[in-house]
Amino acid sequence: MDIAAFLIDIDGVLHVGDRPVNGARESLRALEERGYPYRFVSNTTRRSRRSLAERLQGLGFSIPENAIVTAPLAAVALMKERGWTRCFLLSTGDVHRDFEEAGITLSEDEADVVVVADAGEHFTYERMNAAFRLLAEGAALMALEKDRCWMGSGGLMLSAGPFVAALEYAAGTRAEVVGKPSREFFALALEQMDADFETTAMIGDDVATDIGGAQACGMQGILAKTGKYREDAVRNSGIVPDLVIDSIADITDHL
Numbered sequence: 400m401d402i403a404a405f406l407i408d409i410d411g412v413l414h415v416g417d418r419p420v421n422g423a424r425e426s427l428r429a430l431e432e433r434g435y436p437y438r439f440v441s442n443t444t445r446r447s448r449r450s451l452a453e454r455l456q457g458l459g460f461s462i463p464e465n466a467i468v469t470a471p472l473a474a475v476a477l478m479k480e481r482g483w484t485r486c487f488l489l490s491t492g493d494v495h496r497d498f499e500e501a502g503i504t505l506s507e508d509e510a511d512v513v514v515v516a517d518a519g520e521h522f523t524y525e526r527m528n529a530a531f532r533l534l535a536e537g538a539a540l541m542a543l544e545k546d547r548c549w550m551g552s553g554g555l556m557l558s559a560g561p562f563v564a565a566l567e568y569a570a571g572t573r574a575e576v577v578g579k580p581s582r583e584f585f586a587l588a589l590e591q592m593d594a595d596f597e598t599t600a601m602i603g604d605d606v607a608t609d610i611g612g613a614q615a616c617g618m619q620g621i622l623a624k625t626g627k628y629r630e631d632a633v634r635n636s637g638i639v640p641d642l643v644i645d646s647i648a649d650i651t652d653h654l
C-alpha cells in the first residue's frame with residue numbers, strides 16, 4: 400500500500416473499554432521506527448484532551464497530548480473563527496475544560512451555539528429540553544460526533560448521534576458535525592504532520608465514521624476487527640474498506 404502517514408482512532412483500536420488491544424503498543428513503536436508519522440483522532444467526547452492522554456498513559460501508551468486531535472478542540476477552533484463566545488454544552492466528564500481553557504463561556508441561558516458531546520447519563524429530558532429551547536431561539540447546533548453507538552466493556556452503548564437526531568427533529572434544523580468524519584477535522588490532524596489526504600490511511604473500528612469518512616476525503620480506510628467491529632454492519636454499510644486487519648497489531652504486515 401502507498402501510505403506515508405496514519406490517522407489512528409483510539410477507542411476500539413488501541414483499547415476496548417479498560418483493556419489495551421494486544422500488540423497495539425508494539426505496532427505504534429514499529430510504525431515510529433519505520434518513520435511513519437501518525438496522529439490520533441478521536442470522537443471520544445467524554446474527556447478533555449489532557450485527561451484522554453492521562454488515561455492512555457494509564458493503559459500503558461505513552462502518547463503526548465499534542466498528538467491527539469479531538470472533536471471538542473475542533474469545535475473550539477470553529478467557534479473562535481466565527482466569533483461565538485457562549486456555548487450550551489451537553490457533555491459529561493471534564494470535556495468542559497477544553498472550552499473553558501479556550502475562553503468560551505459556558506451558559507445554560509444564552510448561547511450562540513448548542514454543542515452536543517456524548518453526554519451519557521446527562522442526556523436527561525431536562526437538559527435536552529433546555530438545548531431544544533435555545534435552538535428554538537436561534538442558537539446553532541454543533542455535534543462533536545454523530546455515531547450511533549460505541550462498544551463499552553459491558554456491551555453496545557448509545558452514542559451522541561441518536562440525541563443529535565432528536566434535537567434536529569425537534570428544532571427542524573441540521574447539526575454541523577465537527578468530529579470525524581468531517582473533512583475539516585481530518586485536515587486539522589493532517590496539517591500537524593504536513594501530510595495529505597492521498598497518502599494517508601485512517602485506521603478505525605467504525606466502518607461508517609472512520610472508513611467511509613476517510614474514503615470520502617480521499618484517504619485509505621483500514622478497518623480493524625476490534626472494538627465495535629461487526630461483520631453485518633460492514634456488509635450493510637455498502638462501504639468497502641481498502642484493507643481489513645484483525646487488529647492494529649497486524650498493520651506492519653501490510654506495509
Ligand SMILES: [Mg+2]
Pocket residue numbers: 408409410411412603604605626
Ligand atoms: Mg473507534
